[in-house]
Amino acid sequence: MTNPYNKDYPISWEELHRNARALAWRLLDHGPWKGIIAITRGGLVPAAIVARELDIRLIDTICISSYGQLETGVEASKQGQLKLLKGFDGDGEGYLLIDDLVDTGKTAAAVREIVPKATFATVYAKPAGKPGVDMYVTEVSQDTWIRFPWDMAQSFATPIANLQD
Numbered sequence: 001m002t003n004p005y006n007k008d009y010p011i012s013w014e015e016l017h018r019n020a021r022a023l024a025w026r027l028l029d030h031g032p033w034k035g036i037i038a039i040t041r042g043g044l045v046p047a048a049i050v051a052r053e054l055d056i057r058l059i060d061t062i063c064i065s066s067y068g069q070l071e072t073g074v075e076a077s078k079q080g081q082l083k084l085l086k087g088f089d090g091d092g093e094g095y096l097l098i099d100d101l102v103d104t105g106k107t108a109a110a111v112r113e114i115v116p117k118a119t120f121a122t123v124y125a126k127p128a129g130k131p132g133v134d135m136y137v138t139e140v141s142q143d144t145w146i147r148f149p150w151d152m153a154q155s156f157a158t159p160i161a162n163l164q165d
Contacts, residue, residue, distance in 0.1 A: 005145035020046040024053035034094035042100035092118025108132030
């Protein structure tokens, strides 16, 4: 199996915060909102930022796993089987559904079945997943692996010119 991601896009904490606040600005006029449903785990940090900016105090989660770790210490670059760990009671009407990223749209489709009336917003979107969300801030190419700040540590970066074959 080949890795479908040949580009890296590292996101800093500052950039993530700025983009999540931009998402909140876009969502402001679409409320009022009953609450936020964060998709775990990636949606937790953006949901906290959006909740603060929109003064939303009710936050729930849908816990679903799609990317598994291939082996200890190695990140997963392929989506596996979706596993619902915790759902949501209700159809999501009046709620914001927040995730960090929509990639292939597989998780988005599964979550839409759970809360079909929620407004689905992500910070980042890839072309295959864009139809599954109502709003996003930044589009990245399908072949890009986004490296979120909670998954990274400071280390040496190889110059881009040295990455070419």
